[in-house]
Amino acid sequence: MDYSVLIGGAAGQGMDTCAILLEKTLKRCGFSVYASSDYMSRVRGGHNFFYIRFSDRKLYSFSPRVDLIFAMNKETVDIHRSKLKENGFILTQETIEDIVTKLGNPKVINTVGLGFILKYFGLPMDIAAEVIKEEFKEGIIEINLRALEEGYKQSKNRYSLTTFKDESILINGNQAVGVGAIAAGCRFYCGYPMTPSTGVLNYLAAHSNEFGIAVDQVEDEVAALNMALGAAYAGVRAMTGSSGGGFALMVEALSLAGMIEVPVVLINVQRPGPATGFPTRTEQADLRFMIHAGHGEFPRMVIALRNVEDAFYQTVRAFNIAEKYQIPVLLMSDQHLADSVVTVKPFDFTKVKVERYISGEEEVVDEEYKRYRFTEDGISPRILPGKIPGQVVLVDSDEHDEWGHITESDEIRTKMVDKRLKKYEYLKEDIQEPWFIGKDKPENLIICWGSTYGAVREAVDRLIEEGYSIGALIFGDIWPLPTKRLLDFGKMAKRIIDVEQNATGQLESLIREVALMKPTDRILKYDGRPFSGEEVYKRIREVL
Amino acid sequence: MKYEYKLYEPSWCPGCGNYMIRTALKMALEELEIEPHEVVLVSGIGQAAKMQHYIKVNGFNGLHGRAIPPAIGIRLANKNLKVIVESGDGGSYGEGGNHFIHAIRRNIDIAHFVHDNQIYGLTKGQASPTTAMGQKTTLQFDGVKVEPIKPLALALTMGAGFVARGFSGDIPHLVSLMKAAIEYKGYALVDILQPCVVWNRVNTFAWYKNRVYHLPEDYDYTNKEEAMKKALEFDDKIPIGILYKEEKESYEDRFDFIKNGPPLVDRQLNPMDAERLMEEFR
């Protein structure tokens, strides 16, 4: 079984409430759920919609082919009619208008619709009733329960789906990053509201009292990274985040992070640029920018998040790597991953290790602490200011000597540059090769990164079923670029197909540069909408 | 109406103060007999900052918080253009706070209309620089913990020559403020109180309506001390009108080569004019 529901209407009509109720209900019915939203940059009006797909198999992508459309206005019908599968059904506002009028509250249209949809698929009403009781405030629970029931009664039954045991959690990419940060012991987060990164800020703010995390809404993004660096210097795990435009304002401080070797984690939840671009849509066009942002040369790591689980585990890992190497670790997400709500296995917190690499008095040799001591691996012991009597911690944005004092010596300069960049050599040991999916020794090798994983996964699964020799490498760690698997698989492949959500093929350019390999084909998309598994499947078929 | 676009419908919420401000701005331009091509509306990002899509004039919809720098560039390049900055409280006082301060120091001839709804609208309800201490928002769920900025008092301290406050619910009054600000030769600030019907449940239309009052007829807007008192009055009563006005030389006029002669944009470019500069390197 594999079904998809589309809920559409104008901003402010409450589709998001209906979507949340349906997602949660489906989850509790034990299905795998993949819900993706498409919304405009406005508070009221316009046209927004949700795809809610559910199945008894694990889902990796949304589907633009739908079984049912819940249209809250006429526009929705016009726009989406063509997406309906054969035998599909459109639930229009008119169908349930009478019930809503009878109930006397226009807002209950959502729960009426929900009841209607559940019955259509033959799903029990009691689970939804529980969800309603949890989601709504005291005074409006009753009327919504009635609305659910009325909708249920009005509907015709089309399918009789069996339910399963619910063993998953329902979460989106931004929340998974937030949970990961908390698990990793992040104690400071700051940011300026910017779609689609605001979800991380909101999530952490909501849990700030409970977990003791200082969450600050800053005056601008220039302040954000500088402030996070201050917190990290003082010894807490610190993180900041924004979208591309906000990240652009952090570029000066990123270079500062490189120079002063203060560990920090930063997330860029990408949206289509340049400039303001499409505020509420998705793209993967900041890869090269993230890798090269900042004046001068300094080590950094860039990790692209591939799905919700990955978002959790990699965020945790980012903090450990930042502190191990005393470098900025840049996480890349995008609007699609950030906003898509999916069911996943509960995160395994026993897998989370917090490794801080903070030194104590034993590192103070001859009663004199050198913040930037020259060492074999380029990593200098880090103590925290205020912790060891008699020892001060000096960091400086100027080129500095081992103590952190300003220097203009050409000799020290060269050694310091070497020291900083030497970390790359050691960092390479920590780099994870890209995930590989598909046939062993594939003739056709897909390369992609980050959130395109889901769509590519679905497409590859289908193509393998059809007998194609195909596989995919999905990069998570992307800078420094791991090349082992790429070279191994690349040598064997007849065709290398680059799949990215940008216009210039940025991963491809990186592969040309670092691995001296040239992909043969490109599948690019930059209209601001995410790839679906279906679309990738079709476009790969065209190439093959 | 010459300022109308036929195709582009505002993406603002029903009941938003932006509609009233748009009406007032159109009326002000109409009454001042300014043609669409003679004025540039400069903005940053936010719902207020989409104004030039719904009123037909030259438009420069730039980056969040960065409306003032391009406005200055435009004025210096072409002193014949009327330049109006139109942005929200977040862009004007938060992200663009530094530019705000320095625009006042310059006294460049721009009118700055701040749509001040004391909240972030487009990003869904976070505190803005003018949100009151303690107010609960979608982000500051247990209340704002920083003091709000006092934009008019700050402007006065920086030496602004035109400081005013308006209310979106009082269109005729707002039109008069806008006209005076546009005609003022120098930096003119009009902080316009407006409700955000979705995200600010404290500072509603009624909240403002019950508090604002016109400065009395005999109010002396040349008295800075008095203006400062009025600028800080923001509780049960909120004065609207021109709080302070003083004639000062505008930034452009401090440069003889700009003041005298045609706008820079209209001057001929001839490489040979610069050849004589080589003399000092001989």
Next chain:
Amino acid sequence: MDFSVLIGGAAGQGLETSAHILEHILKRCGYNVFTYRDYMSRVRGGHNFTQIRFSDRELNSFTNKVDIVLALNEETVLLHKERLKEEGIIICDEDISNGDRTLSFPFRKIIGKIKNPKVINTIGLGVILKYFGIPLDIGEGVFGKLFKGKAYEDNKLALREGYNLIEEKYHLELREDKKIIINGNSALSLGAVAAGCRFYCGYPMTPSTSILSYLSSKSHEMGIMVEQVEDEVAALNMALGASYAGVRAMTGSSGGGFALMVEALSFAGIVEIPVVIVNAQRPGPATGLSTRTEQGDLRFVIHAGHGEFPRMVMALRSPEDAFYQTARAFNLADRYQIPVIILTDLYLDDYTKTIEPFDFGRIKIERHILEEKDIKEYKRYEITESGISPRLIPGKVAGQVVLADSHELDEYGHITEDTHIRTEMALKRMRKLDLLKDDLQEPWLIGVEEPENLVVCWGSTYGAVKEALDRLIEEGHSIGALVFGDIYPLPKKKIMELGRTAKRIIDIEQNMTGQLDSIIREETPYKSDIKILKFDGRPFSGEEVYIKLKNEVLK
């Protein structure tokens, strides 16, 4: 002939003035002059020095070996003694040093006579002039242009006193003085003025500040609005405002200031407003070495900004190049409606060199601005085959308004969320990059035509590489160099040709990671076999490059 004089002392001792005077005297004598400055990031104290090299041949670099050290303090003696050529000498006051190879004189006592402590260095200059047999009146002439009244008289006196202290060692032949002497930043600024730049703004940051101050000094005379901004975030936004309103606009900074312009750079990309941005590089990361040189920002400026948009990056190779390329940058920005980023560095910004006077007649101004008669229904972002849309200046045509917007926009400049328009717009913008490729200039090829040893380098390393190659070719080596000026998009024709026949490719850069090499790997089938990299904040000299090539490549 090929001589070098080093003047060294603490900041505040007036060595910059002395060096300026000496290089002008030598220029008056008709020599080619190359002056390199090494100064610390402080206002007083520390150790600064200036090396003035002069010759009857063209000079492209400073040398590590000097004929004369004029030491204004003891530290200078200690630091630079090693640099003396075999016959070289140190000149200083008798209280500073009396060691071997030192000519010490009672400068302080003489000053007591003149009663003006400010002219003490001038006595030393007098000694130097005499040493080389340069006529006194040429020296006096230069002082006469710079000083008036008592200051002039005292300097003249001090010069004569110094002149009488020793006997001539050389008697150099005078030549005709036809050149100008200029540094990279002044040449760049002159290029901007010639191109009709009417707006420049910036925030003081070494080594870009001299562009700001030069243009400011010509502001009234040339009608250029020069604005010191509150921060670099304002800078590019303001320049974009000015350019939108129709004037040619430029802004500049060093890497750290450029970092703050990155958001607005992306804005320039989508809004398609032409603008010229200078990044005068210094060593990073962060504040780094404020008064030193590096080429560490190449990849950064190529990829700076979120989202994808066309831009052009050109690196300046010499003061001449700085003038002509800056003027060209404005034409390219206007033609393609893109940001053009000019990369320079502290070394090129500050060294002064005698060169042929600029030919202003060669500068053409091409603005590509729409005429009123061509307008029916104006669409600022009309989708065209070339990707370039007609550009109208706001306020010029009644009834027509000009919209600029940082959102994705439709042909009129209105916000859109349409997938089809978005794709069309992204393609339209990127099409300009294809077209731009026709306007690219291939790198300069110096050295032999089909070299076995192919050097690749960019920007200001040109001078040192040129000098090194001249020597190596004289010695019979098969070596040549491609010196990139236009660097993004990368012009590939010559490297594709020469890469085929070269036995090895040598990458020479002033950074640690070999950034040009990484671009060559990305864009061509070639990669460098050997890298000669330097990132200690000091520039390559011709000699250093020569030795490295000799020892590491041609061994």
